[in-house]
Amino acid sequence: MDAGTRSHGKSYNQASQNESNLDEKYPNRPHNHSKTLPFHVLFETLFNPLSDAKTKPTVSAASRRKVGPQGQSNANLSSFERRRVVIEQFIARWRKEVGDDIYPAFRLILPDKDRDRAMYGIKEKTIGKMLVKVMKIDKNSEDGFNLLNWKLPGQTDSSRFSGGDFARRCYDILSKRPMRTEVGGMLIEDVNEKLDQLSNASKEEQQLSILTEFYRKMNPEELLWLIRIILRQMKVGATERTLFDVWHPDAETLYSISSSLRRVCWELHDPNIRLEAENKGISLMQCFQPQLAQFQRDSMDRMISRMGVTEQDPVFWIEEKLDGERMQLHMESDDSVPGGKKFCFWSRKAKDYTYLYGNGLEDPNGALTRHLKDAFADGVKSLILDGEMIVWNSEQEAFEPFGTLKGAAIEAQSNYFVSKRQPLFRIFDILYLNGHDLTRYTLRDRRNALQKSIHPVYRWFEIHPYEEATDKEQVEASLRKVVEEASEGLVLKNPRSPYRLNERHDDWMKVKPEYMTEFGESLDVIVIGGYYGSGHRGGALASFLCGLRVDDAASSPEAKASKCYSFCKVGGGFTAADYANIRHHTDGKWMDWNPKKPPTAYIELAGGDAQHERPDQWIKPEDSVVLCVKASSISPSDQFRVPLTLRFPRFRRLRMDKDWKSALSVQEFVDMQKNVEQEKKQKEFNVENFRKKRVKRATKKPLTIAGYSADAEVKYDGPSGHVFDGLNFFIMTDSGAPFKKSKAELEQLVKSNGGKLYQTNNAAPNTICIADRRTVKAASLQKKGDMSIVRPIWILDCVRQNEIDAGLPDMLLPLEPRHMFFTTPEKEAEVATSIDQFDDSYARDVTKEELSALLEKMCKDNKVDSSRAPEARLRDVVQEKVDAGWELPCGWLFQNLTLFFPTRTEQGVDSEEPEPAGQGYRLPLARNKARFAGASVVDTATDSSITHVVVDSDPPSSAIRSLRKTWSAQASQKIPHIVTVEWIEESWKQRTLLDEERFHPA
Template sequence: MAEDIPIPDEDAVKEQKLQYGSGDNNGEAALDSKYPNRPRNLHKTLPFSTLLADLFNPLLENSQKHRPTAARRRQGPQGQSSLSPHEARRNIIDRYISKWRKEVGDDFYPAMRLIIPEKDRDRPMYGLKEKAIAKIIIKTLKINKDSEDAKSMVNWKLPGQLGKATSSTAGDFAGRCFEVLSKRQMRSTPGEMTIAEVNNALDHLAQLGSEEEQAKVFKVFYRRMNAEEITWLIRMILRQMKIGATEKTILDIWHPDAETLFNVSSNLRRVCWELFDPNLRLDGGDTGIALMECFQPQLAAFQKQVGSFDKMVNKLKPTLDDDSFWIEEKLDGERMQLHMVDDPSAPGGKKFGFWSRKAKDYAYLYGSLLGQTDNAFARFLGDAFAPNVKNIILDGEMITWDMDLDHIVGFGTLKTAAISEKENRNGTNTGQRPLYRVFDCLYLNDTVLTPYTLRDRRNALKSAVKGVHRRLEIHPYIEAHSYTEIEPELRKVVAEASEGLVLKNPRSMYRLNERNDDWIKVKPEYMSEFGESLDCVVVGGYFGSGHRGGAHSSFLCGLLVNKNAKEGDADYEKCFSFFKVGGGFSREDYASVRGRTEGKWHTWDAKRPPPIIELGGHAENRQHERPDEWIRPSESLVLECKAATVESSDKFRMGITLRFPRFKQLRNDKGWKDALSISEFMELKDNVEREVGEKEKEFKIEQSRRKKARTSKKPLVVAGTDTVSTPYAGPHSKIFKGLSFFVMTDALTPSKKSKAEIESLVQAHGGKLVQRETKDPNLIVIAEKRLVKVLSLEKRESNNIVKPIWIWDCIRQSEADVGAIPFMLPFEPNRHMFYLLPDDQLEYETHVDEFGDSYTRDLTDVAELRTIFSNMPRKFDNDFHQENFLTQTEDHGNPLTNLKTHMFSGMKVFFFFFFSSSSSSSSSSSSTINSETSIAFQLAKNYIRFGGGVVLEGLEEDGITHVVVGDEREAKGVRRGLFVTPLPRILGWAWVERCWWEGTRVDEERFMWG
């Protein structure tokens, strides 16, 4: 039988040694030990050009052939080939794989890592972006850097007026390179480089750091490839292939178990070498996660746009015996898996592995050995695990923790904090550091735990992980039994500016690389506090890529410094950068922006920036979020935008920015001076923060009611802010005689006062001033903002904290009670208390009635009376209003509604014309629909279903959100037949079609008829 075993030819053996080593411990011998049954190719690999001719180009042609067009949409289905696009795509891939097996052998890994390079974890990142590659090509081809061709590559996002570049390649870097290379290629025929040779050259390129060395590799490609081959090579380096087929399809055609194995290993080499025989299937033991091998983690499903919390809880599969579900805070960090293995030969005796959700190896930053001192995390984990733990795999979130504030910091600071901690050799407990919050245990002491329930896995986690304070901690959860327990927790995390919540089914198993209803994300709604949206002037534009290439795809918006400045003044037209927005625009919106601003844009010159636009960054070099072009505010337009919230950011001149900004509409009715100014926005922001603070206090009071009152009394503390207004001019009195005041900050409400003004006011009415906290039982401390020193006071839980508005209320009441003896007002929980100890909760609640109306103080204004009235109905309204909690529409900046498969998620739609049999109101109009309209409505219905929406059979069905009609006359008929609350939105069918072809959910108001 030995003579029947195929023997590789000499070229195949040479290639094998070239790719995998010469037989030493670091080469083929090590691979033979790890993959004893790995396949060997019998012949040399196919030419690189075959990937283009037999795979990439046919797939692209198939994709373009079946791409819908407006003409085909009007004509309907006709002239279709016998094969569907999906079948044709699979045939192309299958033919190439079959050709490889026949002409090369069973080791398909060399080709696979070029076909889906973004999944290749063996080859490190090249450290090359578009501009760096452009400079290398300019040097390789010896092009004048000031020539039109050189500028067209460097400025690849710019439209076609530069050089001879056409508008079709604007935004397509590889396409721009092809235009330049095709005029200077050394060979017009396909090159002779094999796939193995290309892989070797790319491996070498990934190891180089200098531009000179990288240019040498590109010279080899230039000599041995034609322009088309180099263009595809550039796409591989950038890992932006877009060949018309997903990696899921390619893996599935290679082997039925390929995707499953990739999910548990993230290892393309393992997938190709263990699954080279399509007839050999994996058993259950082969598909489990393994130590020191990255896997694809389980993901949480998105909160649906329609449906209350009780429906979400029902999706968590409660049973009669166990109706519990878990509520966890959703952390704003980076998903991270941690692997630990005992290794007596390693420094410190333990080895670690860290991988992100996208399988990026972070061992270089967080450390791989316990005994290393030059890492940001692993060196602190000596006591993190129980003594009996030999190996473990944890799933969690790496976040940034500020040790001075003792609070989580936004995700954008994580890398900076990790680098800083890496350099902190002494391990000091100040500043910001990485903190790993663990919420799952998937492997423990050689046992895979994914088949066990979440509750069992959590018990294993508690027994195995001891944790290290503010280094590695087990993420807490709340066990709930009713959907009514979700809202208070969501309100709490919203008040603390958190990401949201995750609901989990404790009876569920861990499902790799799957997003299902066992885990559900619940995020706060888009803000409505700023009057629904903000109107800001456009001051800059950024060119897009891909289908948005050659034109502005996003815009920089700013706030006016002084809208009252006159022409010639230093501040005339001056703006501070505020946010960048690119989501929510339709083609019509982009066209309108182009039409109104054409010829008014100027190229941004970093050496001579326009003096009227200030960007973020240090004063000597403000270049953050630099636009490609800028425009004068007086020649610009105003955008109406909405966002999730406002957050701090050094990327913009304002020092703050909008989180997840989204375009709503153009304000053609507003001129540039009608846009928001800095002072107007800050006033708006202060009002919002004050309202949010009141809601936060309401929440704290509701929570505190459940605690048992105690008799011990604590000194009293009052609070202020950082803003300044005019001093108080009221009469003097002795209201505060016998009290000591420690003023920590300024005041904001009811008017802006500085710390000095508050102190003068207190002294004018008999109070004594101190400059530090004392044990005086009559001490009152002033603070209204959670500065570090105030947070420290709260953390000690030694004092109550009162808002400065109490001082104003006492003075105002004394002035109103003419002739009466001045007295101090009792403290009201909502209005006066900034921080309230649970022990004093019940006592202070007796000072107001059940609706918050004081027993001893007169109302100050109509707004306070309106607030009391608005509180009254809520006492008798126990139903959750879904309008208060909009569903998640954003994931770290990526809008969900921009995905076609999710763009209509959460919508329940009734099509007025299609279901005449189910609604008497539609019977008369159905007969008037011609064939063309019927096709259009049928397509619209399919778009809704494909985009994640639900098509209803009748107007009377529960949860209906939208009704699609043909014209205004039909809309009136629908309105007469609607007897549901809340009323659905009535839209024209053109809205559905517009959303579909724009690829995003456009603003509904333009298409509404009711």
């Protein structure tokens, strides 16, 4: 038997096994009586007619003879009705010629809904490279270049027309060198089999082999639709709802609760058999399509009125819109799983993320579930939660953008105890509890069930808060807050509403700041680059790279060099007229971007040689136009030359009254940011397109700068000293939790304790930069990366510790991780040495609250009984760590020992005899070390609890005999160990209790 026969036999056996498994899982699934239709039938009778149905055809004699199902002429039907007719005819043909199992066809008709086939892992660029190899054309030829640079308009009429439409560009090039001109003979089932192989192929050689086979067996039009199926970009003019509705009246309902195209096709193959009521609800461990929030379209009053408010119940809810990934969590008790609970996670698009967040409480690869041991109330056996997976940065004490989510989850997977970034699941709904579907209950009832079912886990697993409101003024106040905090926006919810699967409804409405009349920042920026679009924007510049003017470039009228730093990318808000206007004013002035010779004399990008956000074309600033751009806020970014960028920018209008020299400059932008907090306080928000006039204040408040006042200096009543003598400080923000101090108070505290203040980081050498929030200045310093930024809590800790140690010389505390807002790599190692492995400071007295939190964290992480005494709990934790190979902390070295330090007289030494040089400090220092390390120190030799007696290095033998005689005379007292001071010193140095026998006095 040759290899090919063996391979065929193996494939046949595997296929048979798969069929057997499917029959077992779906015993009532339909079976076709014939082979599937040829692949070309799909686009000849379905895809192309659906595309043609978008526009109403010209009425002709021939079209009048084509009569629809109800006896109407197709020419007189609406475009929607014509699409239904096309779909009905295709389904009827399938049932007649193939059978009731339409799943093979639906997998190709709706490829983006097929969750059973894995992602191919290839996009336009990869397909283009492979087609160049398959057709054996030079990548530098015109066709090769057009294929690899598919967004650019081509040189010929056809390729220029296909710019931005990758599949159409491929068709243009394939048509010049087809392997066959007539349609091929591949059946739909053959195409599915090959696509399954393509999705499982992990190497480019395997993918190339499969694509080559398609090229040999298909003509250019078949390949065009095949590429659209692979990219899951069909664009046939009919949604899945229309297809589902024609297939079965309950198809959309079943897809909403299951997200399974296979179930829709197999369980609803007979349109006369309806879905039973008990099967219309969501199921545990079965992904569903979540409810979505409606877009804001009307005034705030109209929005609120559509949420079902009444005089008896005028309340609606306001939630912050989170910048994360929508996620559903399924949990059920399962004794076969370690930890007793099984988890599944799915995204909004039904992607399974269980591998990332964990399938059980003891999943070693679970970034989240291993922290949920105490997250569920007693009696909760199963539930389904709806929420948002976001990123929490413990170092910055703030949420991070959505783009960092997967990286944070991977970090949390590999680092159980300490991770600067971690995934946080914010829950806002519960849909299933202990076998009961809750979607028909009101949101208010579901939230009550959620509160009773969940025990939040701080910064891992939390219930998303909401506030009740009754009028639009409360919405305005909340919008003002999210603008200040650079958040996504708001979601308004009707607490009387049920949960609506796979639907956008007025019960949930999102309000984003950039859609409001007076919210956000409006800036005049210069267009310096352009990006080609795709789809209906294909073949032309669809989005623009905008920059800020470098101040020196326009400092004088004679300046010829125009230079800009990249600042933001804008692609939303343009109309066709706006694009035409921009083209009119810049026509003939655009140049292709050459990565090997970037135009650095005119434009600077971020990333150096990496050239972040590199445009397809660029234009000199003096030849360009100025755009007025609006955004919800400004946020840090490393993708642009200016270290800050606009969040959700949208085009407002073209500023033809301005040239590049009058557009916003880098320095003007920095100056503007300095006053942004004051502007927000003075700015009145109008959310109804200026329908409500501004209320004029009786007296205008004077403009103030944080930390300073024109009338009086901030008074300070805190402690004074010399702890900061000789130090220079640059304080950028106030202090947040746990000790709130204004910027002015912090500055006065530093001055009262000997420090000097500056308003820039480079005004004096070795300046200490202080910040607790990511302001423009702080973000700029962090972007440079050459200077650490310290939190204000360090200032407060230094002053507090020196108050505790009153009478001792003033001493600066070493920096700890909790003191750092941003740490340079060179500083990280030094900072880490100031605390032990339990985060306990070596140099600072912790507060009662810190100690309580430390004990609580230790007990939780190490499964210690919280009912035991704190000392016993802490002892168990430390012992467990030491048994696991951890180094014993110095604070526990002499725990449970009682030490006695005899005086020189008690050791038999003449008190008037001078001590050896440098030895007078040894016993007092050893005594202090022992006390720090947990020992009890007594002052009388008759104390019955003494375990060790610590003497000088070389005490007289007569003194040792006298001490032993004293204890042996007391029958009730156990004779303690007598050791020299070296035992304390060496044990401290080695961080372990050494054998006393080595340190007996001679």
